[in-house]
Amino acid sequence: xxxxxxxxxxxxxxxxxxxxxxxxxxxxxxxxxxxxxxxxxxxxxxxxxxxxxxxxxxxxxxxxxxxxxxxxxxxxxxxxxxxxxxxxxxxxxxxxxxxxxxxxxxxxxxxxxxxxxxx
Amino acid sequence: xxxxxxxxxxxxxxxxxxxxxxxxxxxxxxxxxxxxxxxxxxxxxxxxxxxxxxxxxxxxxxxxxxxxxxxxxxxxxxxxxxxxxxxxxxxxxxxxxxxxxxxxxxxxxxxxxxxxxxxxxxxxxxxxxxxxxx
Amino acid sequence: xxxxxxxxxxxxxxxxxxxxxxxxxxxxxxxxxxxxxxxxxxxxxxxxxxxxxxxxxxxxxxxxxxxxxxxxxxxxxxxxxxxxxxxxxxxxxxxxxxxxxxxxxxxxxxxxxxxxxxxxxxxxxxxxxxxxxxxxxxxxxxxxxxxxxxxxxxxxxxxxxxxxxxxxxxxxxxxxxxxxxxxxxxxxxxxxxxxxxxxxxxxxxxxxxxxxxxxxxxxxxxxxxxxxxxxxxxxxxxxxxxxxxxxxxxxxxxxxxxxxxxxxxxxxxxxxxxxxxxxxxxxxxx
Numbered sequence: 001x002x003x004x005x006x007x008x009x010x011x012x013x014x015x016x017x018x019x020x021x022x023x024x025x026x027x028x029x030x031x032x033x034x035x036x037x038x039x040x041x042x043x044x045x046x047x048x049x050x051x052x053x054x055x056x057x058x059x060x061x062x063x064x065x066x067x068x069x070x071x072x073x074x075x076x077x078x079x080x081x082x083x084x085x086x087x088x089x090x091x092x093x094x095x096x097x098x099x100x101x102x103x104x105x106x107x108x109x110x111x112x113x114x115x116x117x118x119x
Numbered sequence: 120x121x122x123x124x125x126x127x128x129x130x131x132x133x134x135x136x137x138x139x140x141x142x143x144x145x146x147x148x149x150x151x152x153x154x155x156x157x158x159x160x161x162x163x164x165x166x167x168x169x170x171x172x173x174x175x176x177x178x179x180x181x182x183x184x185x186x187x188x189x190x191x192x193x194x195x196x197x198x199x200x201x202x203x204x205x206x207x208x209x210x211x212x213x214x215x216x217x218x219x220x221x222x223x224x225x226x227x228x229x230x231x232x233x234x235x236x237x238x239x240x241x242x243x244x245x246x247x248x249x250x251x252x253x
Numbered sequence: 254x255x256x257x258x259x260x261x262x263x264x265x266x267x268x269x270x271x272x273x274x275x276x277x278x279x280x281x282x283x284x285x286x287x288x289x290x291x292x293x294x295x296x297x298x299x300x301x302x303x304x305x306x307x308x309x310x311x312x313x314x315x316x317x318x319x320x321x322x323x324x325x326x327x328x329x330x331x332x333x334x335x336x337x338x339x340x341x342x343x344x345x346x347x348x349x350x351x352x353x354x355x356x357x358x359x360x361x362x363x364x365x366x367x368x369x370x371x372x373x374x375x376x377x378x379x380x381x382x383x384x385x386x387x388x389x390x391x392x393x394x395x396x397x398x399x400x401x402x403x404x405x406x407x408x409x410x411x412x413x414x415x416x417x418x419x420x421x422x423x424x425x426x427x428x429x430x431x432x433x434x435x436x437x438x439x440x441x442x443x444x445x446x447x448x449x450x451x452x453x454x455x456x457x458x459x460x461x462x463x464x465x466x467x468x469x470x471x472x473x474x475x476x477x478x479x480x481x482x483x484x485x486x487x488x489x490x491x492x493x494x495x496x497x498x499x500x501x502x503x504x505x506x507x508x509x510x511x512x513x514x515x516x517x518x519x520x521x522x523x524x525x526x527x528x529x530x531x532x533x534x535x536x537x538x539x
Contacts, residue, residue: 082487087447
């Protein structure tokens with residue numbers, strides 16, 4: 001079955017979504033990330049969505065779930081690379097990503113995660 | 120009406136087709152990136168509504184022309200249980216299944232015209248139109 | 254010695270003035286284009302009456318009217334008033350000009366009745382005159398429409414010029430907004446801001462609204478949305494330059510900027526941006 005790869009880098013889990021998202025793929029990602037978090041004891045999750053041209057309310061919800069789950073497992077989630085039209089559309093729909101930190105790109109996302117983790 | 124597309128919505132992967140088809144139409148009409156993103160997002164939300172609440176159905180997408188304005192009309196139809204309380208269904212945060220509760224209300228905000236028509240004997244038809252700004 | 258036509262004109266002006274006025278008013282009231290919801294019959298009648306009186310006066314004094322002479326000044330004043338009123342009442346330029354042109358039909362009709370001129374020739378002349386009037390009006394309409402397009406385009410260009418996104422510091426963008434923010438324009442400016450933010454990967458944007466006279470609910474909504482969208486992208490927006498009057502109006506209108514960070518001046522916003530980036534400005538010690 002098609003799955004989104006999760007990379008383990010240092011104390012972080014890195015997910016770069018390069019394919020068109022659909023609901024089951026998103027649900028699988030949530031499950032896989034939860035497993036990898038408890039396996040690796042990673043402190044941070046970095047999700048790069050710069051390749052996504054749309055993010056609907058379902059995917060937004062999954063991202064929110066991932067952030068919440070990682071909090072329970074003592075990790076932080078940072079979402080990076082959201083495109084301007086995607087951000088505009090989510091705001092117009094009324095979608096808020098409570099508890100999800102954001103950064104412009106992977107570099108800045110890693111800096112932010114390190115800052116949160118080392119606090 | 121110049122061009123029309125028909126997409127059956129029976130399983131999750133069909134939502135990818137819905138998105139692809141709306142993208143093609145929107146780009147052929149000349150929608151900008153932001154308007155295209157809005158319309159594609161609305162289409163996926165409505166498609167998911169057709170799939171999950173309507174137990175499957177189809178989408179018909181057409182290019183519409185009124186006076187000098189061009190737009191795209193998305194017409195979703197299912198044969199599901201219908202929407203018992205439309206006002207409630209369009210309320211932010213209300214969800215009958217396990218979603219964010221922003222599917223219908225969010226999609227409505229992303230398009231210019233939004234109409235919900237009950238289908239007899241059962242089912243629902245949702246028509247969403249987005250006009251291209253000149 | 255007066256020309257035969259002038260004799261006829263004088264006869265009409267002396268004897269048939271009432272009839273001329275009556276026919277003119279009637280023809281306007283019953284014409285296809287007349288819009289009773291734009292102008293009242295009383296007002297129309299008064300305008301027609303003033304016009305005919307002045308018209309007859311000017312013609313009686315001089316047989317070959319010199320439009321630039323002082324004798325026509327009252328007429329120019331009357332027409333200025335009528336044209337201004339009609340513009341505000343929502344008449345098109347053609348409809349406004351037709352007010353004057355429409356006198357020709359009853360006047361020609363009377364001339365035809367009172368003169369010995371060939372009826373066929375006058376009829377033909379009338380038709381030609383009518384066609385030329387219509388063509389003339391058409392060019393005026395096109396001219397005005399084109400000018401309006403030019404004005405609209407210039408206004409758009411000016412707006413784009415007045416809202417440049419500038420780089421204030423590495424990672425800090427500034428967007429000084431000058432002039433009234435209508436909904437559509439705001440949306441365009443905000444879109445381009447988000448794009449610049451993304452392409453330059455800038456973490457902070459200062460939106461300065463010192464030059465904005467009014468912030469209404471819709472404008473505030475666009476501002477808030479932009480700030481929220483920037484946040485989703487991983488950047489921050491600060492709004493600076495909210496003048497006291499604007500702050501008061503916003504409170505009065507019930508407009509809220511939500512959780513948006515606001516600073517009274519651009520300087521305060523820049524200081525905030527530097528602090529956010531861990532920078533400090535110090536004097537050089539020599």
